[in-house]
Amino acid sequence: MNHAPFIWGSYAIATVVLLWTAVAPLISKKAAFKNIRTLNQAKEQSRDTNS
């Protein structure tokens, strides 16, 4: 039996899962910064209109 597909398959699965687990919070971080900026812009705009 050729063992190579099982070995490379294992490392491929591990790479994909570990990469996704590492990248997912970076995507969330980008979204969180965007939300913070949007909130601050809205706050500044409402302050300008009130003054």
Place this chain on the structure above:
Amino acid sequence: MKTDKPRKNPLVMFIHKLGSPPWFYDFTGKFVPWLWAVFAALTIWGLYLGLIKAPPDYLQGESYRIMYIHVPAAWMSMMIYVLMAFMSFIALIWRIRTMEIMAMNSAPIGAAFTLIALATGSLWGRPTWGTYWVWDARLTSELVLLFLYLGVIGLYKAMDEPRKAARAASLLALVGLVNLPIIHFSVKWWNTLHQGSSISMTGSKIDASMLWPLLIMAIAMKFYYGANLITRSRVTLLEQDLRKGWTRDVAKDAARERNS
């Protein structure tokens, strides 16, 4: 006149500081690049030794090389659960928010390692046992561990109020601890297809040329967990404190760094 103020224990002081979101965000952020760098260096070294330098096994041939990802992932799946339960316990007793966040962010990382352990174990099982899956005590209890992680993640995401959700999920994490001795001792308590432990506190049945890459990979995965946990916890703090002043400063600093 001087009064002798009682000196606080440095560990207690550190835990108090860790409870402050801006301090936690700032302090832990310094470690993240180093943790990733050590993880990368150890992984490259471990894989080089394990996949290139180590000789084939006399019985299993080349297929045993799956061990260098399967075994560290399986160890991590259990270690992360213990840490998650420990942090959940502290969070429940002392109500430290950063601890709740770290416990809850351990769950997806633990689930990822459990998934890897199950998938790679299945791929190792085909050439070794002749089957991808059997309802063996070790395999089944590891699958239960995956469901426990998914349960913690699901419960945490199911509630709108994150602190209430973390408390409920922490309780589930603590209850699930009962599965860990079952996983560990399953190969002793039942007649399983899965082999017994090759490494124990007293020694190892594995040749040094094959053992070292395994230990290096196991240490590398701990750095992965540390880097990933800190990254996730910092993002959760940002998400939960969107309207607070410190996150505005952090966002401004990040934008300034990006533009410079």
